Amino acid sequence: MCPSKVAEGAARGWLVPIGGAEDKGRDARILRRFVALAGGRAARIAVIPTASQSREAGPRYEQLFDELGARQVEVLDFGTRHDGQDRARLARIEQASAIFFTGGNQLRLSTLLGGTPAAQLIRARNAAGIPVGGTSAGAAILSEHMIAFGREGAAPQADSVRLAPGLGLTNRFVIDQHFRQRDRLGRLLAALAYNPFAIGIGLDEDTAAFIGPDNTLEVEGSGAVTVVDAGELEFSSMAEASERDPVCMLGLKMHLLLAGATYNLATRTASPGTLAREPT
Amino acid sequence: MCPSKVAEGAARGWLVPIGGAEDKGRDARILRRFVALAGGRAARIAVIPTASQSREAGPRYEQLFDELGARQVEVLDFGTRHDGQDRARLARIEQASAIFFTGGNQLRLSTLLGGTPAAQLIRARNAAGIPVGGTSAGAAILSEHMIAFGREGAAPQADSVRLAPGLGLTNRFVIDQHFRQRDRLGRLLAALAYNPFAIGIGLDEDTAAFIGPDNTLEVEGSGAVTVVDAGELEFSSMAEASERDPVCMLGLKMHLLLAGATYNLATRTASPGTLAREPT
Numbered sequence: 201m202c203p204s205k206v207a208e209g210a211a212r213g214w215l216v217p218i219g220g221a222e223d224k225g226r227d228a229r230i231l232r233r234f235v236a237l238a239g240g241r242a243a244r245i246a247v248i249p250t251a252s253q254s255r256e257a258g259p260r261y262e263q264l265f266d267e268l269g270a271r272q273v274e275v276l277d278f279g280t281r282h283d284g285q286d287r288a289r290l291a292r293i294e295q296a297s298a299i300f301f302t303g304g305n306q307l308r309l310s311t312l313l314g315g316t317p318a319a320q321l322i323r324a325r326n327a328a329g330i331p332v333g334g335t336s337a338g339a340a341i342l343s344e345h346m347i348a349f350g351r352e353g354a355a356p357q358a359d360s361v362r363l364a365p366g367l368g369l370t371n372r373f374v375i376d377q378h379f380r381q382r383d384r385l386g387r388l389l390a391a392l393a394y395n396p397f398a399i400g401i402g403l404d405e406d407t408a409a410f411i412g413p414d415n416t417l418e419v420e421g422s423g424a425v426t427v428v429d430a431g432e433l434e435f436s437s438m439a440e441a442s443e444r445d446p447v448c449m450l451g452l453k454m455h456l457l458l459a460g461a462t463y464n465l466a467t468r469t470a471s472p473g474t475l476a477r478e479p480t
Numbered sequence: 481m482c483p484s485k486v487a488e489g490a491a492r493g494w495l496v497p498i499g500g501a502e503d504k505g506r507d508a509r510i511l512r513r514f515v516a517l518a519g520g521r522a523a524r525i526a527v528i529p530t531a532s533q534s535r536e537a538g539p540r541y542e543q544l545f546d547e548l549g550a551r552q553v554e555v556l557d558f559g560t561r562h563d564g565q566d567r568a569r570l571a572r573i574e575q576a577s578a579i580f581f582t583g584g585n586q587l588r589l590s591t592l593l594g595g596t597p598a599a600q601l602i603r604a605r606n607a608a609g610i611p612v613g614g615t616s617a618g619a620a621i622l623s624e625h626m627i628a629f630g631r632e633g634a635a636p637q638a639d640s641v642r643l644a645p646g647l648g649l650t651n652r653f654v655i656d657q658h659f660r661q662r663d664r665l666g667r668l669l670a671a672l673a674y675n676p677f678a679i680g681i682g683l684d685e686d687t688a689a690f691i692g693p694d695n696t697l698e699v700e701g702s703g704a705v706t707v708v709d710a711g712e713l714e715f716s717s718m719a720e721a722s723e724r725d726p727v728c729m730l731g732l733k734m735h736l737l738l739a740g741a742t743y744n745l746a747t748r749t750a751s752p753g754t755l756a757r758e759p760t
Binding site for chain 2: 383426447471
């Protein structure tokens with residue numbers, strides 16, 4: 201699904217994919233920054249725990265965002281596709297100043313929400329300016345082409361990844377999470393080999409990409425964001441590879457970004473941002 | 481140690497680093513090709529098993545090269561640094577048409593051989609044209625800057641790798657082996673972050689880089705060779721990073737090469753080689 205059109209003069213809301221296992225202690229740098237984007241003391245955050253099978257996922261983030269000073273936090277679960285048409289739920293999305301997806305299984309999100317009025321409304325609200333974030337599965341769902349599942353390992357194989365349509369808030373990148381912790385470079389590369397137009401973003405745990413309306417991504421958290429740009433790929437053997445074959449890919453660009461560093465998804469340029477200090 | 485000077489009009493011999501666990505069965509593509517480079521039926525191969533603590537390492541390769549048709553195979557062990565001055569051993573290196581290092585611990589090779597007349601002679605013989613190959617630890621030892629040990633993981637940390645001087649047959653690259661199998665991208669990137677002048681070569685198991693006198697590398701075997709080119713690195717936080725910190729690296733180039741693909745270490749360009757077939 202292509203991203204919703206942004207009205208003339210308007211700006212798309214922030215996208216905040218998080219690599220999972222973000223710090224929930226006193227520091228909580230990522231969640232705190234998300235609350236600030238949502239409006240701080242005026243924030244009304246809708247938490248969607250649908251990816252998770254645990255009943256505690258929703259209430260846990262409700263409490264966290266509450267402690268971080270949000271004015272109102274509501275848990276909005278979708279147990280069936282029918283719930284995606286429910287007027288009360290749609291009204292809450294309409295009133296929210298930010299939406300947050302918990303972790304779990306991204307296929308629960310795409311199968312239960314995909315194509316429903318609720319999904320359409322989330323897309324429209326983001327296009328109108330409100331931030332949408334999510335952790336782990338909740339990060340994967342944000343983009344148009346979502347990694348549904350795949351195998352571990354550093355080298356791409358033809359069958360090492362399965363893509364599925366995501367919420368489509370952006371089509372500029374493919375997101376993967378728990379990146380370093382689960383050795384997922386190979387499956388991200390395989391996803392890019394299918395069609396190198398997108399930029400691959402591998403999020404470590406406790407690490408987030410804060411993607412502004414201008415498509416500049418800034419890293420927050422304790423780990424790295426691995427950006428893989430296959431836009432200048434010179435050769436790929438993906439089309440000829442058998443399922444378990446490794447894939448030849450020539451001409452990849454890669455950047456390892458830490459907190460403070462930025463990447464512009466439009467110009468495809470990385471910058472050390474606040475990491476580059478003046479010599480003392 | 482800088483590579484030995486190649487005499488005017490002469491050409492350096494091939495370098496054949498292998499990622500370990502190469503096929504030793506009927507196919508034995510890598511070892512077979514090494515024997516061919518060594519002269520085929522005229523080959524006189526000196527096998528140096530010094531990296532290994534196992535008594536079987538030498539005789540095993542002796543038998544393998546013998547079965548693959550080499551004219552003469554001799555095992556040449558170095559138990560002490562004194563052995564590196566032994567005239568009989570030096571004479572065998574002088575007569576060999578190729579030299580092969582088995583796997584084991586690369587620090588045994590560098591500590592026992594480094595700086596001895598035997599090491600000097602191997603360097604001189606390669607500069608004069610004979611091929612030198614090695615598997616696993618025997619691959620690591622070939623270059624000037626050798627990865628002595630390091631930690632697993634896809635992201636570089638300041639202390640994730642320790643370098644030591646190798647045999648110095650080339651200074652153009654840093655080699656790592658068992659690459660995909662042991663998740664070693666991070667330590668190779670850390671090695672390049674120290675000084676981005678070299679090109680990183682990550683060899684999968686049963687995969688070799690056949691590096692010709694013209695510094696063009698061709699891949700042989702069932703896995704991939706990951707080439708990392710940090711020559712255009714735009715930023716690195718290595719100098720400021722604490723030991724366990726991840727390292728920010730912007731502007732890396734990466735190529736995943738399969739059998740038949742080539743990489744020119746002088747021009748830093750990758751090519752699909754025989755992988756690029758005409759459409760049928």
